[in-house]
Amino acid sequence: MRQTMPVRLSTAEETLIEQLKSLGNEAEAERISVAGLPTRRVESYHYTDLKTLLKAMPPLAAPANEASAPALRVPGAYQLMIANGAVQSAGTAPAGVIVETSEGTSLSTRDDVLVHLNGAMAKQSLNLTLEGTVDCPLQIDRRIEGAAAHSASSARVFVADNAKATIIETCSGSKAAHVGNHASYVSLGKNATLTHITVDLSAEEATHFSTTEYELAEGSKLRSLVIHAGADLARSQVFARFAGEGAHADFTGLNMVDDGQHRDITLDVHHAVPNTTSKETFKQIARGRSKAVFQGRIVVARDAQKVDGKMMMQGLMLSDEAQILSKPELEIYADDVVCGHGSTCGHIDEVSMFYLMSRGIPKAEAQVMLVRGFLEELIEPIEGDELREALNGVIEGWLQGGIQ
Amino acid sequence: MTTPILEVRDLHVRVEDKDILKGVNLVLPPGEVHAIMGRNGSGKSTLSYVLAGKEDYEITGGDILLDGESILEMEPDERAAAGLFLAFQYPVEVPGVATMTFLKAAINAQRKARGEAEVTTPEFMRLVKDAGSRLNIDSAMLKRPLNVGFSGGEKKRAEILQMELLQPKLCVMDETDSGLDIDALQVVANGVNSMRSSERSMLVITHYQRLLNHIVPDVVHVFSDGKVVESGDKSLALELEAKGYAAYEKDVA
Ligand SMILES: Nc1ncnc2c1ncn2[C@@H]1O[C@H](COP(=O)(O)OP(=O)(O)O)[C@@H](O)[C@H]1O
Ligand SMILES: [Mg+2]
Secondary structure (H helix, E strand, O other), X not given: OOOOOXXXXXXXXXXXHHHHHHOOOHHHHHHHHHHOXXXXXXXXXXXOOHHHHOOOOOOEXXXXXXXXOOOOOOOOOEEEEEEOOEEOOOXXXXXXXXXXXXXXXXXXXXXXXXXXXXHHHOOEEEEEEEOOEOOOOEEEEEEEOOOOOEEEEEEEEEEOOOOEEEEEEEEEXXXXXXXEEEEEEEEEOOOOEEEEEEEEOOOOOOEEEEEEEXXXXXXXXXXXXXXXXXXXXXXXXXXXXEOOOOOEEEEEEEEEEOOOOEXXXXXXXXEOOOOOEEEEEEEEEEOOOOEEEEEEEEEEOOOOOOOEEEEEEEEXXXXXXXXXXXXXXXXXXXXXXXXXXXEEEEXXXXXXXXXXXXXXXXXXXXXXHHHHHHHHHHHOOOOOHHHHHHHHHHHHHHHHHOOO | OOOOOEEXXXXXXXXXXXXXXXXXXXXXXXXXXXXXXXXXXXXXXXXXXXXXXXXXXXXXXXXXXEOOEEOOOOOHHHHHHOOEEEEOOOOOOOOOOEHHHHHHHHHHHHHHHOOOOOOXXXXXXXXXXXXXXXXXXXXXXXXXXXXXXXXXXXXXXXXHHHHHHHOOOEEEEEOOOOOOOHHHHHHHHHHHHHOOOOOOEXXXXXXXXXXXXXXXXXXXXXXXXXXXXXXXXXXXXXXXXXXXXXHHHHHHO
């Protein structure tokens, strides 16, 4: 039942309502006025209470004047940039890549506050159509530049039937308390193959929200990797729908959380058709006083027989004050399926640590080696030495940042 | 008198409120190979771990000197850099860490600690190839994560490979013979024997006399209930095998 008492609005919520009104979106403004941002009482935000966590809402982003240095540049990648929500012109696209833009967001109308806000705010979407085998990785470099700003961006990717491509999306920008709300809609055609990586490298003081929707046609193959290594407050949502038989996806994620941070990866995989398989592998590392959240749900529709889904969350605590939360859910309406989930959480293995140190490797270095070993499973399957190296660099940066 | 490479003085060690080592005394002069023999549970591995600096052991008395300097306050990596090496009874599997990466990191860490230049990649490859061929270790094995999926014998050979690469001053080998068939034992023994030198000492821990036919010790110590109860030359090992440990344990009782 809807609450009848009006909610007490925070200043961030009040600012947000003003912003929505200024954008002419009365409906969304009304929705926030009535319900506020989701609190722990909203199930999907139970561990990430936005009302409490989102302390301030910066003004809506103005067009970007300058761009800061790239947070991550993958050598040999074709670069596309979205700055403060606006698609920037790029160089000649490689063969098989069609770059276009359209108005508004790319996301569907899902009942989720971050999706609604992206819909209300995103002015433009970067549209990529990928055909054949795209030889180089594509980098979508999303920035929020200038003074602290509330900014939405959007991209839409169509991987044509039988096409093969690799996309890395990075979110970064100036060192300010931005609130970013990024959206991607990614559709894989029949027998298409895609590796899609999203890395948050925003400034620590920023807040990062991202939503990715996947639609998988018959026989398609997806590897998805989400990495949190930027904003203090981050939530990445992945919604996937298997729409064609024979499709397979590896959903993976790396949630690295440092002192004072709260980062959440929320996954919802819907096997709508039979004979589809997914493997979910998520790793969370936390140090200092911090909170890492993983919510993963696999839904198997009533007629979706022979579905195979395996979800695993592994947590590694580098401090005693760190919190690693994991909420796996299976919702299975078909009877002939193989689905399972597991989650483990622990500290660095002392025995391994002693073994490495007994060979002369100092403690800090041994720790880095063991953490890297723990994550190897996520990086190793990524094709392309340069891309793997870039991702290892992100991990390394995080690890080095925490050595006392 | 030359300074012993290792000197253990009246070492007492406690684990979880239980006294395990009860006054160990050992003196290893440079160039000598000493064997420690004792039945299971007598505290041999505890001694080897304490030498290497493993945590969770409470040292309630005594001292350990490497080259005349106490190492009790040193971390395991510092002890390694000072020249101590322990070949583990149960080498640890480390998923996700490639063996080659680990070997290079270990060599370089020790070189760095001693103020030496890092090993170059070609030099490293040559060192590994040479030592590997002597120990029947192929490159496919080294491409795997450290010790993961290695057979018992492969793990032991990999330990000796590390020992050869790191060229320690003091080699402590904890039951390196267990899990080895005769051929592998010969390979390992050859590797160990090739490392014998006047500047290096070795402590070979075993509970079978078998290994000592291949690695002939200068001194044999019988270990029982957390201390050395008898020392002698290599014939003591044979005597021990004939009489059994009980004969020596009674002496102390
Ligand atoms: N971590 C530990 N906690 C409790 N007891 C231990 C621990 N490690 C060893 N011990 C005990 O110490 C004794 C000696 O063990 P160990 O040194 O492994 O003997 P050995 O190597 O000679 O077989 C045994 O009784 C064993 O149970
Ligand atoms: Mg033992």
